[in-house]
Amino acid sequence: MPPDDCDHLLLCFPYSGCGASMYRQWPDRIGDTAVVPLQLPGRETRMGEAHYGTYENLAEQMTAELGPVLDRDFSVFGHCGAALAAFEFARRMASDDTRSPTTCFVSSQVAPDDGPYGRFLDMSEDELRVVVVNLLGLVTPTKRLVDFFVKVLVDDLAANKVYRPDRSTTDSFEIRAIGWSADVEIPHGLMDGWARWGRCTSLVLDGDHQAFVKAPGHLLDALQAGVEADTRAL
Template sequence: MSRATPWLPFGEPPAARPRLYCLPNAGAGAASFAPWRRLVGAGVTLCPVQPPGRAERFREAPHTSVDTLVDALADALHEQFTGRYALYGHSVGALVVFELVRRLRRTGRPLPVHLFVSGRAAPQLPDSRAALRDLPTDELIDELARMGGTPPEVLRERSLMDSLLPLLRADFAVNETYVHRPEPLLDLPLTVFGGHADPRADEPELAAWREQTSGPFVLRMFPGGHFFLHDHAKTLIQEMARPLTG
């Protein structure tokens, strides 16, 4: 690995290596994928992406629009998106990687060999759930508790939550203000992962991602809720590494 950049805090891998770039869910950062780096095989470099507003980038304002976030990401890492690479995003991260691929296609950049998403309804579907970004603090904390993924002791610590909620609200805005614009179908393999008990994306909503690609499509469901990925990380990583090493 070469020097770290704000977007890739674990370092920029050589473009000659197969790479898997991972975009986190709302409120999370690159560190959420750190344990995955020990699980990926030697032939693939796992690259957790750090959007603004978290960890060492906490002084930077988080994006509230998927368009500005994708533009900034594509411009900052344009040299990385070449060769043999794949993209993965969970929840709002799924939306980001989907729009990133479409942005790369519009600008004539090399596309990933595979797109992986999880925990989000297909982008063309209307959002039928209540918006989270403007909920009063107590109601938002209750919703976070129902969603899972945040330790109860963190949710109970109001001073800590007061520091985390602005980032969460910004990330929720990225997801909730999104307006889908029809474009030609992607021409690449698309795999969708989901949790059987996910309150944010049910199986039909995940299956609707099929409408976004003319390439091979796979939907894999797992036991668990919105954060099923943590219990099934090894299986997910093995599946995502396969097209990069095969």
Template sequence: MSGSWVSPTPSGADARLRIFCFAHAGGGSAFFRPWREQTPTGIEVVPVVLPGRESRMREQPHRRMTPLVSELVAGLRPHLDRPYAFFGHSLGSVVAYEAARALRRAGDPGPEALLVSGRRAPHMPSRLSPVSGLAEKDFLAEMVRLGGTPAEVAGKPEVIRLFLPFLRADFELNETYRPAPGPLLSCPVHAFCGDRDPLAAPQEVGGWREVTSGNFRLRVFPGDHFYLKDSKEVLEALWSSLAPALSPPG
């Protein structure tokens, strides 16, 4: 029996739009919890919880995109009872993108908008060598270099035992992912990135314009791969991107 695909949230009965948030490799719902305190009226932030972490720690993390998305879409359907959008950061961007594609193929109502962050466009190959198969010491050193794992955390064996399995799995998921052929999305796509991101240069993030027949906008902010953390400017840009979806029809 799998756990819930969404993090418990305060009652969103009055929300006109849900934004499902997908974290980076090794990340989880905690990354998005501070957003709830800065959410405009009408929007409900709903962090997505993938297998292998947080409340789903006992489940096996996915290492391939197709089975992950198949289970994910089934798990999200009960929560798609009102207009919604997807936001993903880094690996979360392509998970959100593939979920949107799967829902479209199945004839479900698609997202009002797809918001992607810190990730090159799906069709662009990575400039980096694979790291998921590295020895533990080398793998952790790479995680510290990329900025997602503090050095003090990497030096604590009891913490490493908890997060290393799903962190490796997430990186393997990202490294083996290849988008399958299929129709374009029709919803607006908004892309965001840091101007000093070593993993996703602005021109690579700008390639997301190729995945939709709808509108596209790229926003570049000061910072590295985690430029969005604790940034009010980025959050304001995110909420602004969702404004059309909150407007009454017509």
């Protein structure tokens, strides 16, 4: 549960193939905002649960689960594929005017109508297996462990591939599109399409595709500044 003395929540969606622990290097709070890593079904502490299937299904499920803790202003953050999951959740919440997010931070991802985009989407399971082994960072990971993570990654990528939201825009929350200067996976120049989906502010931060994992100071500053600016604008 988030601390009671924080005025704002930042709900952080894990990216493809990962769980909430990917945010373990992030602080518990950014100013008056509590950082809340979300655990999605089918991984880590929820590995016994079925995969959500689509971002639309995930948004519906997370809306029901998070309702009791969304007793204050909140924003969402997602990187790469998780940006789309966060965006769909924000859209779902915005349909209820009393619980619309303040800001939707989308990092290193093209707009929904410009996708699906990314080299991982076209990889075979054997190629994804190599990716998983490298991500795990273990000298000799067991086949069972690798198989499990590959299955999660494949299912997450499948959700990305079929995401085709309706083209309706929303002014209920601010979209803040964060690109990265040295990102070769999703070059920041491909992110301009987010402006078609609502009120949008774009920025480019120094770093590569994985820079966000370590919660660099300039990212935290951008998140805090965005939340504060969008809260004042309400």
